[in-house]
Amino acid sequence: MSAVPSLDVPAVAPSPRRHLHLVPSGPAVVDSLEGGRSTRRAPLTRRAVLARRRFAALLALLVLVGGGLLAAKAVAEANPAGGATSVTVKDGETLSQIAARELPSLRNDRGVVAIQEANSMSSMHVQAGQRILVPAG
Template sequence: MSAATAWHVPDPPAGVRRRHLVLVPDPPVEVATPRMRLTRRGRLVLAVLLALLVLAVTMTSVAMAGTSSAPTTVTVTRGQTLGEVAHRQLPTLPVREAVVRFQLANDLSSLQVQEGQRLVVPD
């Protein structure tokens, strides 16, 4: 709160400076801001969000590391059939499906393969 007072002052004699009233501001009042407090539920939500973020970053890095730029190839040996190659390279799939994937990946129109032929192994 500032205070100012005014009263009648006679004119000063010659050569004497006149004094003026000066408003002096009060020092600023510091308002105490309350600290933010997290509840148990808020901490749980933050922990879950952080865990999901870490999981997402980990899965993204694993997915990017799993992709290779050069395709894997296999060379047909003497007496091998496309079915044998497909079964050996993709053992988790049924042979028929593995053969079809090899045909599509290598643009083969038949089941015939030759010794020394290089085939791209499908993903």
Template sequence: MSAVVVEDVRQAGVERKARRHVEQGVGRGVERHLVLVPTGRDAVLARRAGGRAADAERVCGAAPTMRLTRFGRLVRTVLVAGVIAVLGVGLAGQLASASGDARTITVHAGQTLSGIAVRELPELSVTDGVVELQVANGLSTSQIHAGQQLVIPAH
């Protein structure tokens, strides 16, 4: 990790007086340069190296890290978002099917929706069972007829 700072670099042969004038805004002979200054852990390692440039580069790691361009960051972001979306859709599908498999029955003559609810969904009250059957089958009333196929939701 490093920070960029502005540093005055004196040209060869320029006296101290010229530097003072530049600081006051008068004169020439001092140029401003941007330099990288180690911060954080790198600063501690550079300090331990005793300020020697060669040792500091060896300790801090002279090889610069690879940087992604703006397009590279965009591609990486899109790929990560795509993977997350695919995993989310797959997980949602697994959760939907993990709730149990619905089964289908055929209504016989004389059967009622409430009778089927009592027999097929014993863990629910009769009214809750009828409502579950109506929702699962898209029924607006409790009227059913013989031969009709009903989906029994899993609980």
């Protein structure tokens, strides 16, 4: 036989159901709770508004200048000025043939795109006698 200690715990009657109560809110209640002190900020002076606008304009200008410098650096790295050669297109020659001959280290399609970018060309059409720049491959 085993012994089980008994606990004398009084039975607790369930508490009556609580109801929600509406609590007033708004600035009048906040003022009355704080003893009349308002937590609202005073409106900014004209001088403070102008100072904030100048700061925002300066920040925007710095972002634009920084972005421009980064873009210029990317363009300079993508199109190095040194090593580009000038080629005159022969009669019946295509841009694809020039890319294959002048840029053998690149795939032909990439060579064509490199030549188009170096010359700001929007198409693959070239004419006999036209001079085009071929970037270093």
